[in-house]
């Protein structure tokens with residue numbers, strides 16, 4: 581049985597839980613991270629020396645890094661589905677997952693931590709505004725891509741939509757000025773109609 585460590589409100593844990601849901605995989609989840617602790621114990625750090633969530637254990641195979649986990653599960657259980665069957669389509673999907681890490685998330689993270697995890701009197705709103713502008717430019721790139729097809733790497737939902745979808749949930753649910761991005765809005769609306777996304781990712785931001 582697949583075991584997943586990580587609290588439900590973690591963006592990185594949500595990617596893995598969403599992926600499992602799309603693939604119809606059962607799992608046992610152990611609360612870990614922030615108030616739950618666990619991730620700071622020597623036992624946990626022996627699995628994941630970063631002390632971060634998520635981590636999975638699949639019959640003794642330990643893996644951490646949310647995108648590596650999503651790719652692993654997609655390749656193992658979802659070729660032609662979450663993992664596009666064609667090598668170029670798979671590379672295309674993979675590219676968006678990389679882009680999330682290198683480009684999009686570095687702009688979402690400071691906004692999220694400021695608006696959700698920092699007391700109002702301590703918030704650096706200039707920092708939020710700088711990253712909001714950068715993020716607006718990032719979503720413009722995504723908007724142009726989504727003008728050509730329904731999902732990020734083509735007309736079918738794939739692993740690429742998972743990280744980008746959880747980031748979009750934060751973008752659309754934080755109190756920010758958002759210039760229109762009609763294709764992103766349509767794509768996000770389609771994601772919100774997926775039962776697993778709704779159940780596992782559309783949670784209060786804490």
Ligand SMILES: N[C@@H](CCC(=O)N[C@@H](CS)C(=O)NCC(=O)O)C(=O)O
Nearest residue numbers: 590591592613614632633634645646
């Ligand atoms: N690159 C890692 C980042 C993992 C990460 O930063 N996890 C956060 C939660 S989203 C964490 O463990 N924070 C400490 C905690 O929750 O105690 C991944 O994608 O898995």
